[in-house]
Amino acid sequence: MLIRSIFTLVTVLFFCSAQASYAASISTSVDRARISMDETVVLSIRVSPQANTTPNFSELETQFDILNRSQNSQYRNINGQVTAFTEWQLTLAPKSTGKLVIPSIQYEQEFSDAIILEVAETDDTQSGLTPDIFLDIQAEKSEPYVQEQVIITVKLHTAIPLRVDDAPALNIPNALLLPLKDSQYQKRIGDKVYSVSELRYALFPQMSGELEIPIQTFTVTMRANSNFSNPLNYGQTETKRIRSRPVMLSVKPQAKGYQGEQWLPASKLEISEQWSSDTQDWTLGEPITRKITLKATGLSANQIPSLSLAESQSFKQYREKPESSDTQDARGLSTTITESIAIVPTQEGATQLPEVKLYWWDTQSNTQKIALLPARNINIKANPQLPAPKTPILATQPSSDATEQTIPDTTPATLEGVHATVIWQILTALLVATNLSLAALVWHLWRRSRPKLHLPAPDASAPQSRLQELDKFFSQPLNRASAAYFLRAFNRHFPKQAIDAMADQSLATELKHAIQQLNAYTYGDKPHYEGDLPTLQSLVRQATQQPNKSSALPTPLLTGLYPD
Template sequence: MIDQMFVIKELKARLAQGLTALLLLTIACVANAQDLTASVDRNELAINETFTLTLRYSGKQSGGQPDFNLLEQDFEVLSRQQSNQYRVINGRAESFVEWTVILAPLKEGKLFVPSLHLHGEVSDAIPITVNQAGQTPTGQNRKAFLEVETDKDKIFVQEQLLVKVRLYTTVGLHDIATDPLQIPGTHVEKVDEQRFERRIDGVGHAVYELTYAVFPESSGELQIPSLNYVAVTGRRDPFSLFNRNAQRIRLRSEVKTIQVEPKPDSYSGSHWLPAASLGLVQSWSKDPEEFKVGEPITRIITLRAEGLRAAQLPPLPELNIEGLKTYPDQPQQENQTGAGGVDGSRIETTAIVATKPGSYQLPAITITWWDTKSGRQRATQLPAFRFNVTGSPVANSATPGPSGLPNTQTPITKEVEPRFWQKVAIAAIASHLLWIFYFFKLKRELGPYRNARLTEGRSRETEANKLRAASQANDPAAIQVALLQWVHARFPHTAGRSLIEANRILKLPDLSKLQTLLESALYLSPPRPLNQRQVKMLVEHLLKAPSTHIDSDPSDALPKLF
């Protein structure tokens, strides 16, 4: 008896220890839900230039700071500032601590701003490209001067040309007015604006840089006209009516000429697409292995090109397969701009409904384009996709005849005037038939609803497990597909929409962060590696997000096909 009591006490003690460990693990997971993000104002610079690192911590723990000594391996820390901010946006309060660090690279090549740690949180490492020091601009002894630089001396028609206009100054300038870059026969778009410091022959210069993306529409000589800048030197004196120490100066850049080549004769593509890179990504609204007759499934194809505007991207070929009905949506076009120029994307969404069972194959999609980096023709292909459809075929109401119209026989009838009691009997029978028909229709309509309610929980759990498995594998493409399928299962009112559209409706911060990480890993060149720990943390936050507080506009939802 004593031995049994001893065993029971021992079991209770171990159970208490296990519950304590589980509670501590839960508390640790909650603590890890805090955010530590890092960003830079520019990813490419010269060895004699500087850039700004911004580190933001929005967690609940206070005090402390990251170990900035990790930066000194590849960079010189010129200055560091800390600020505590609290703001209210649309009724939502937000507080965070932000560090602003000015860094100068110590060597050339491919560098990384290392991951920093604070209160258990880890920021992403950021790649930095450091080039050789640029040539000393003409007029280095002047207090201010302009420089115009292009990334290429020769391009093809409709290819992107990056034009950088830099204003150098060793004195304070204010009231700066500039002419916008306008070139006839081209499409010009301002894509970036930077402020940094560059040392020339040991003298520090403040640099104000504007970057334009230029797309020539015809071949020949492309002339970049001179630009005029007007500014005032000296410090403003608010107590002086005349500002005698101020001086108004006018700066003018030199004219540059670029040769624009026509499309190569060897190019065999149907659309001329000069790009630095081009990719095709396919995703589905639900598991493609669960095709059933009569049930719609949405196919989403994203065509993204580096160095091309969305308006230059061609439409994808239409599906025309017997046994499949397609309902294409209006394509979406988006442009993302940055220091590297314009990245255009075209998103085509198509709802597919099978009318009979069987095995189907969606043909491969091949896009031919011109690689501006290697100077040769390339092709990007989305492989063919095969799937099976189960269920019963949809029966036709009538068989077409030789003329294309349904075969019908017109019976010969003779009008008979019914008597009074015959009319009453016909009306009674008709009313009973109507009631019977209504009863069975109501039962048939409520049946799928009950089944849907029972299977809804199972579907959500299945998609959640797939999303966890994809985040564990750390595969960006698999995570993007699993994330879209989980969003459609968890928030049914987003069904049939792309991840971008669903994000606009749901307005979930964790979903936005995860989408940004995936796009950086899939589409940036070079790709930005995923932080597996941060991805897992964002996925767990999303899986715990309630679905009741999401505000959506019913009028914005897509109409049902049936």
């Protein structure tokens, strides 16, 4: 009995010692205890024996960026001596200088020791020599106006072979940032020749005050030792974080005394125009095309407002959607906007096309300037192909201060001619009445001879007559003549105030836009109709069902292009 108890105790102790010998252990180490802000450190975490799970490394990210991580497991049995472990290697980049703590890392119930790492400022001088790698940010202006273009350049200088692993895009709050074309070139600084990678941006501050261009950080990988004569160092790499210095801009508000409706700070702005006919003599009813081109340097298309064109009773203007394009060059962003306007003369006589002007602020001279198209004198002449306007005949009233009056001749011959004229007038009236009666009788007989169709009585409130008239347009080929007929019919059936009073305002807006597109094709210089006829037909049919709350007859939606 005693021997059995001793054997059981020995067995328990053996298993306990075996469990203790195979309990997991964790340890950490770094390859260096002191680094600078542009350098990285490799943290090794080893768990013995081999691990089944991965430790939590999230606490490291409070003071470090984890740039890279790798994992490997090993098992070795040499002369009965077993070695097994799992190791993680993390490449860490410090977020600040000073004494940083690599915290204790937990694996199961075990904890590693914390490590103190000293991080110093980057030494750019290196005993009077320029560094092999450095990052620089430059701003074209330090005191720009709000919404003025500022060229920002990020330059990476390197005198040794390397690989850029991470180069995040520039991000600046309270500013619009547009990337420009990148470039690469070589430059000698001191005793070294650098390869320069240049990233350019067009920055538009959106608020006045202090604006900071934050520190940019690039991650690069290079060889650990440039001395390739040592075969043991060949192929080894080192990861570095290259940081720039912050740049501050003092953004000025809009200049005092500026008269423009919209603030336009630019280094250059020009306006020009082209006409389909160079003559200043226009013909009534014949459209003239005017193209206005605006070119600006240092502005985007979204910053430039629509030009203000004065109206006139002598002509109508139909504007097309402007065409805009942005280009990039050494000066940054340049914008070209072209607008086409169809002008239709509607009234004879001399008139004047008002001037077109746009205020802008010259950032080169810090002065207000005006882009101007001068006024143009126009003479609108009659169109022989159009019918002459009807002129009312007014009865001539005798002057109150006349001293002489004309006495009609009442001789017998004159009276006889008067009687003859009256007789001919009576006979003509009787003949016209007879013809009208005969025509009415023929029409009545023809109506009675037609077969009767038993159709339900139409709804008096449904405007089927105007819908049938407008639908004829969609059943025939599209040309300018048929489009002009449709526009006149639409103008008669759909007055402007009636459309404005529609219950469905979105339908009214779409209908107006579609009619304007057809109008631009009919009387402008568009070779093709840019709209969609099935869509226009659907909008017209929907409009006929819309209630119109206006009781008074309003003015037409489309003013007549030609005088009556």
